[in-house]
Amino acid sequence: MSKQPAPHDTILILDFGSQYTQLIARRVRESNVYCEILPFDTPKEVILAREPKGIILSGGPASVYDADAPKLSYDLHDLLRCPVLGICYGLQVIASELGGEVRPSANREYGYARLLVADQNSPLFKGLPAEMDVWMSHGDHIISVPEGIHVTARTADALNAFEGLSGRIYGVQFHPEVAHTPFGKEILQNFIYRVCEAQADWSPQSIIGEQVAKIRSQVGAEKVICGLSGGVDSTVAAALVHEAIGEQQTCIFVDTGLLKEGEFETTRALFRQKMSLNVVGVKAADEFLGALKGVADPEEKRRIIGRVFIEIFEREAKRLGGVKYLVQGTLYPDVIESVSVRGPSAVIKSHHNVGGLPERMNLTLIEPLRELFKDEVRTIGRDLGIPEDFLRRHPFPGPGFAVRILGEVTEEHLRLLRAADLIIEEELKLAQLYDSVWQAFPVLLPVSTVGVMGDFRTYERVLAIRAVTSVDGMTADWARLPHDVLGRISTRLISEVRGINRVVFDVSSKPPSTIEWE
Numbered sequence: 001m002s003k004q005p006a007p008h009d010t011i012l013i014l015d016f017g018s019q020y021t022q023l024i025a026r027r028v029r030e031s032n033v034y035c036e037i038l039p040f041d042t043p044k045e046v047i048l049a050r051e052p053k054g055i056i057l058s059g060g061p062a063s064v065y066d067a068d069a070p071k072l073s074y075d076l077h078d079l080l081r082c083p084v085l086g087i088c089y090g091l092q093v094i095a096s097e098l099g100g101e102v103r104p105s106a107n108r109e110y111g112y113a114r115l116l117v118a119d120q121n122s123p124l125f126k127g128l129p130a131e132m133d134v135w136m137s138h139g140d141h142i143i144s145v146p147e148g149i150h151v152t153a154r155t156a157d158a159l160n161a162f163e164g165l166s167g168r169i170y171g172v173q174f175h176p177e178v179a180h181t182p183f184g185k186e187i188l189q190n191f192i193y194r195v196c197e198a199q200a201d202w203s204p205q206s207i208i209g210e211q212v213a214k215i216r217s218q219v220g221a222e223k224v225i226c227g228l229s230g231g232v233d234s235t236v237a238a239a240l241v242h243e244a245i246g247e248q249q250t251c252i253f254v255d256t257g258l259l260k261e262g263e264f265e266t267t268r269a270l271f272r273q274k275m276s277l278n279v280v281g282v283k284a285a286d287e288f289l290g291a292l293k294g295v296a297d298p299e300e301k302r303r304i305i306g307r308v309f310i311e312i313f314e315r316e317a318k319r320l321g322g323v324k325y326l327v328q329g330t331l332y333p334d335v336i337e338s339v340s341v342r343g344p345s346a347v348i349k350s351h352h353n354v355g356g357l358p359e360r361m362n363l364t365l366i367e368p369l370r371e372l373f374k375d376e377v378r379t380i381g382r383d384l385g386i387p388e389d390f391l392r393r394h395p396f397p398g399p400g401f402a403v404r405i406l407g408e409v410t411e412e413h414l415r416l417l418r419a420a421d422l423i424i425e426e427e428l429k430l431a432q433l434y435d436s437v438w439q440a441f442p443v444l445l446p447v448s449t450v451g452v453m454g455d456f457r458t459y460e461r462v463l464a465i466r467a468v469t470s471v472d473g474m475t476a477d478w479a480r481l482p483h484d485v486l487g488r489i490s491t492r493l494i495s496e497v498r499g500i501n502r503v504v505f506d507v508s509s510k511p512p513s514t515i516e517w518e
């Protein structure tokens with residue numbers, strides 16, 4: 001029988017725009033305490049209504065003395081029904097709110113610094129050494145400490161941590177959330193457990209039971225559809241909804257013709273046989289290729305693919321009749337991206353999804369993974385019985401090979417790319433590098449170069465290899481693949497894939513480049 005989800009002790013993070021804000025949330029969740037990120041300007045009524053056990057003010061790129069610096073729009077004391085911890089910029093917000101003074105530092109502290117704990121009784125530093133390495137990243141420091149606050153740690157150059165107001169206020173100038181601060185996790189846990197007394201009662205797995213109950217009571221006996229992309233997120237979302245309502249959910253898996261070799265068949269078999277999902281497979285390669293004919297512009301390609309997807313979905317949903325809900329594998333980073341301090345992020349690439357569909361068809365969204373990070377999704381995927389090798393697959397974009405073929409997408413280009421993709425995946429797996437790389441794939445360039453094979457001149461295409469390491473796809477570095485592995489891949493690509501006579505390796509990071517070329 002359905003019951004309401006159990007409430008969890010919650011830590012709220014107010015985001016002042018730091019690149020590390022999500023990391024703070026992850027550290028708190030790794031400590032099994034539920035945590036959410038809200039924009040810094042969230043009204044205090046909304047914050048207090050959540051009854052948080054503690055609040056963390058994140059770092060941020062601004063300086064508190066700047067005219068347009070992000071600040072609280074109410075008195076900090078209003079938040080103090082629970083303890084508040086400021087990190088970096090957050091500490092400076094606290095200092096300036098309470099009447100202290102913040103100035104640019106003469107000696108800016110970036111990178112490692114040696115922290116000297118001045119108050120061994122501070123709960124934040126309980127059980128930790130009197131000296132430790134910490135990671136700093138800010139050019140301002142506090143030159144006068146507000147009343148009611150005392151300094152608990154310093155570096156050679158400046159005040160580095162403080163607390164006060166009867167144990168309600170804490171602040172650190174360094175970043176406890178980054179791996180470069182070796183005792184950072186312990187410091188955050190001291191705040192969460194000792195200061196806030198939060199219960200460690202949350203885990204990604206607890207989402208399963210809560211969502212199953214929620215979906216059952218929300219959906220009742222209505223029909224639900226889910227678009228499967230063949231990727232991890234939509235698959236885990238579908239598995240979770242299946243757990244809740246079984247056959248009431250129909251999954252639609254579209255063969256766009258833009259997928260990897262054999263992917264449609266093997267993935268459909270997995271959905272049906274191993275996961276018992278109710279799957280409708282739609283073979284629509286001709287429809288997609290027809291619509292893409294003669295189109296070379298990347299955004300135009302993405303728009304066309306999105307439109308064709310929606311048309312297919314509409315058709316299938318109509319065929320089923322009476323569908324009320326649509327399942328989407330939206331993750332937590334997608335949610336906070338659009339509410340963060342930076343405002344809705346600029347459209348860099350129109351991602352294919354079934355975006356316009358819910359309004360057009362009057363469908364209500366079910367997004368059971370909205371609160372999870374990617375690795376947490378993998379964890380619950382395992383618990384839901386999804387095979388490990390599927391969960392470890394590299395992400396594959398919805399528009400598939402269309403955004404890896406620069407210029408027009410044709411059958412011939414797809415044949416080339418599919419063959420090249422298989423070789424790259426095979427060689428990385430042989431070299432046991434597949435799991436340490438976030439994504440690795442070929443990109444077909446609209447450029448031909450001269451080569452020589454045997455005694456003959458060739459004039460064929462150039463293929464680029466893109467391989468990146470990343471934690472969430474939002475930033476990425478090019479993977480330092482060993483030269484001999486690159487050499488083997490290149491030799492095989494040129495000798496086995498007809499139409500390729502040159503291979504290059506992409507050595508750009510994101511930003512400023514993106515992972516996909518289009």
Ligand code: XMP
Nearest residue numbers: 350351352395396397398399473514515516
């Ligand atoms: P970019 O190219 O923006 O990609 O650096 C970041 C991550 O997102 C994937 N990606 C997509 N995934 N639909 C998707 O489902 C899309 O339209 C799409 N475009 C990019 C990309 O493969 C990388 O993992």
